Amino acid sequence: MLSLSRRQRGHVPAAQSAEASAKKAKPGRLGRQGGALGARLVLLLVLLYLLIPLGATLIFGLSSGRGWGDLSALGAVFSDPDCGQTLLTSLGLALATTLLVVLLLTPTAYQVRLRLPQARPVLESLALLPFAVPPIVLGTGLLQEYSGAAASSPLVALLSLGLVPLLSKLVTTLDIPLVLICAYGVIALPFAYRAIDNSLRAIDVKVLTEAAASLGAGWWRTLLQVILPNIWPGVLTASLLTFSTVMGELTLASLFNSYTFPIYLDMTGQNDPHRAALLAILSFLVTLLCVLGMVPVAGPRPERASLPGQIEGAGLR
């Protein structure tokens, strides 16, 4: 999901979330024109369009040929060992990726806000690039980089400071889907970076850091005990976006031969559409939980940031 918002106005220190700013767009008595009514009608139709497939899928999933409300279909889904196993694999990958992204991004975004504003364009471009490089293209490149011809190319070794040969050796010896986790990290990068950077923008990083320093806190202590509690909602949003991206991602898992939940879902669905429907609802509930985790972030505290081009979304199409 994306949400793109405008820069804070003038000297108003905090930017508003989409929700808070939507309130402002509410025109007063002039809003009761035919236009607004028509727009609300369109909204209603859109909501119907979004709700009907969900309801239809639920009914379809529960009606496995023997009338509605047959819960044995639900039981059959959970009794399949592959279901639980792939769910665990996906959970592990999602947690590892979330950890990687948060650990990489938080100190970097903080440091750039605090001391290296000149590095912002670099970060912005790196966070925008994944839009031009969809998972299927990224996977094509990564496959060649770490296991194809390029893995042994001296030019690639030179460009990567000798890290690519090292990593590709590491990947073949260790049984960790290291490249896959990092690839997930790249896909989640635009959304996670926006979330963290926007919440950094909403606080006064300089003043907080100087205050912490004057009380004798070092860099790490400032980051962990002063900055992090203040940008916690942004970090949480970034984590949940990364998490739900990985939980639903099929393309890279398929390219890297990793048996994850979406792959299982795809394979099951080709044979048994009723079971697939139930699993689709299950996926919907996972997404629901992830988004609900973000709601407090967008909700009560209006100073939560969301800025132009803020993108809270997932790359799991």
Place this chain on the structure above:
Amino acid sequence: MATQALSDQQERLTMRATAAAGGQSGNRHHSGRLASLLTWVTLLPFLLFCLLFEILPVLITIEGSFTNGGSSGLSLASYQRLLAQASNLRAFQNSIALSLVTALIGGLVGAIAAYGLANVRLSWLRKLLISFCSIAANFAGVPLAFAFVATLGVTGFVTVALRTWLHLDLYSLGFSIYQFWGLVLVYIYFQLPLMILVTLPALAGLRPEWREAAINLGASPAQYWQRVALPILWPSLVAGTMLLFANAFGAFATAYALAQGNINLVPILIDFLINGNVTVDFGLGDALAVGMIVVLLVAVAIYTAMLRRASRWQGH
């Protein structure tokens, strides 16, 4: 004589002071540069990560497209093969058409729905609907494909309901969820909520004062929209539409799960070439991938240009 000595001493003192000051400032400059070098070092983990997993894969793909997947010297062979087969070009045509159609429909309907949403007066309802849009925009890929099979597939709930209650047989009318227009319906499912989420903040940027001023000057609501609101909004709307385009153009999982390769799209073609069971053809795959990057770069360039334009009205 004495005065001369005094002034000499004074001069020397001043000189020393200047030298000291100069030295000190030079020192500070030096340590500043060192500190800034050190702060750059703290970015190193992130920059290395991006180099290894974001930049290099792209460079290797580009290089591979000119060396036939790294198996030969520099040549345009991969591109010649791309252009020689009509199905490759049709894949680009299909992908662009699918993305454009869903981006335009999603962009237009989504923007209007966003305006409707911004006008919902109950705050809890508005919050609920925004959350629901977030979920729906994230509900994509394989689960979405199966949800639509369950809804509009041959035995899908809505298909059967229409047939039994309205005697309307979609599939005998030529509709199929597994073909182009079916895919359009599926893609629109995640495009609509996305556009709503992207447009809401832009709508919030329309200040009520502008509307009041226009009305005070005698503008009709239609004139307000035509002369004030739309000229301010359109860069944001174009940016949103470009985002939808990129979103659809790179989408793979939804189409793959739905049509299992029965529809000819570029991502599906690439997957077939590099993930196929029979042979792997990185050369052509790389060339197709570079083609995708080029198309997407255009979309992203328009997106950023429009965002910059939109930020003009945001108080800067």
